[in-house]
Amino acid sequence: MFGKLKNYQVSGGRVTFEFEGSDGLKPCVEVITDTIFNVFVDYDGLGHRSRAIEEGFGEQAVFGQLPQKEAETEVKKEGSAVVIRSKKVTAKVNDGFAVDFYDREGNPLSLAWRGERKEKTGLSERELAMLAGEGHAISGKTKEIRAEERRSLDREDCIYGLGDKTGFLNKRHYEYVMWNSDIPDPHEDNFKSLYKSIPFMLVLKQKGVYGIFFDNHCKSFFDLGKESEDYYVFGAEEGNLDYYFIGGDSLKDVISDYTAMTGRAPMQQLWTLGYHQSRWGYESEEKIREVAEGLRRNNLPCDCIHFDIDYMDNYKVFTWNKETYQDEKKVISDLKDMGIKAVTIIDPGVKVEKDYYVYEEGVAQDFFARDTEGDIYVNAVWPGDAVFPDFGNPKVRHWWAEKQKYLIDLGVSGVWNDMNEPASFRGPLPDDVVFTDEDRPAPHSQIHNIYGHNMAKSTYEGWKEYAGKRPFVITRACYSGSQKYTTAWTGDNHSIWSHIRMMIPQICNLGMSGMNFVGADVGGFGSDATPELFARWIQAGCFMPLFRDHCALGGRRQEPWQFGEEVLAISKKYMDLRYELLPYLYDLMHETEMTGIPMVRPLVLEYEADENVRNRNDEFMLGDRMLIAPVVEQGARERMVYLPEGIWYDYWTGERREGGSFFVKEAPLDVCPVYVKAGAVIPKYPVRLHVGEDKDDLLILEAYPGEGTYGHYQDNGQDFGYRQGEFNEYKISNRNGEVTVEKQHQGYRDYGKIEVVRRFFG
């Protein structure tokens, strides 16, 4: 549609173009920072309208290092192209609005694809699925794609990110649809959509790396080299072509830039790093108490029990079931006395019921979505007929934020937002159901992917305002930028081996997409866990940011003591390890807030030049110094492990290994292979039953042979005081077991005692 380049205008870092045949559209390229360029075509005339990037591109969204915003820019005509240079990236804008990006040495990073798209052959998967009667499982293209971008692929390019998509770490050769979807069938690697839409991808080249953030929250499509080896395509049915090209020296740089724009996952309260026990089906006060007692009887550490929909009166949000609970406040406070906090589920669907206060308030204030006739739109969720709060309306968010007081007053400690794609049982919400997008009405098709985001934002704001602590919100659906407000879990997985395998790349890619604090239901949600699967899952799950055992009503119970003595002992071993690692996990969470780099990382994030790790799906790193290689095969009592360059120590045996090769590691049922880098220091706490348990305020520094330094962070683990300087920072040096601790910032009380433990020295 864009022909020859006719004209261009420069205003600050923004260059606006005119092309032949461009129908009055004036596409532009804007230099945002030295490494971030925005490419924009305003098809709908509404401007950027980002829901991921918020006001100020800073302060409110990010409490860490921000890239320099005032980038020096040089714009000149070279031949028929307009060349836009920042200090680090060059964009050449050619006829047809073909935009090519180069690094500072002039090497191509990402070139526009100038050819046509390949002819479609055969049936599309959607058509095939329809023929087989399974059309519901695929959210395919339904309308014309308007905003579309085609870019070249090189043979070696690997693609990461894109949120929670199923399958493998490297997304190349697959096709995805961004349309938040609750699909009850076991998630397979050919799924195109899942609960979350994060249209951000990282491309790792043979030489060089870059990111693309397609900031369009309508239904969007990514074909990442499935249609052709030579190019990838992304586009959307509605909204604008609005993407950010992020150039950088490493994958980490790109993630830092992306999270500087969309926000960084903030520090959570320390207890949220503890073990969470959950199940759909703890139907009464007695059941909840029995579970809490079971945890303590078995001497298992735990910080929180999740209350699934069972606690509500007829699944009405912000109510409690008085038949199954005598006194919910007392239950919550009794749990607290045991060191166990309560997290309650809240779904968006509000039951249609006369005199139910949430419904009545929402109706009176016009807070629910309407159909095109102007009637309140009704679908069905757990409570039967239900209506949908219009979270895109700031007033609705404010109202919902106030509703949180009900839970806060009862002593609840966090909220689990579910079903917020939004899910609906009586067919999907029609595209034209009328919601609000901040200051204008918007059809469902344009707010669907940000529905969960807005709900989480409102929940976060309520808790921030009324609870005075760092809000703990967990969500199922989200969009880019949701990490500012909420943690997440990966939804309804199953107790099947393919899903423990899937967890690793899924959480790694979520982390690289900004969503740091995430976890999969340990043991699997649907189907029935076997003792072996549960043992392997808790071993791997204990290294994930959110460590929650959760399963479905009707399935096999899944508390760690349900599988016999051996599995109980294994569970305890790894739950204890989790509690020992709390200060290490907390340090990593702090690093995420400062830099955007996630706690759980694929090996490629630390060793991007190593070709052996570009497709490594069954190992991951916790920070930069611990490598976890869980067993994810039924019956396996050994597995192949790859260690990248350097010297590594087997965490359990102390065996020293030189990296750079594969080897077979024995792994009986109680062993999850873990390796620690030479010279590492790992901070630990003594084992405890919950984070608040007093253990002499002791910090243990575990030093491994070799040399290295480590930054340790400490604060009150609860509120936002750290943002006013109430924290301590330590620089710890390890010279082959000789450990020195230097205080770098003092704003919080000291540890009672710091003890050095030398591991595996001769």
Ligand code: GLC
């Ligand atoms: C959804 C959630 C699941 C929850 C269930 C009942 O399926 O994903 O975690 O247990 O609803 O609330």
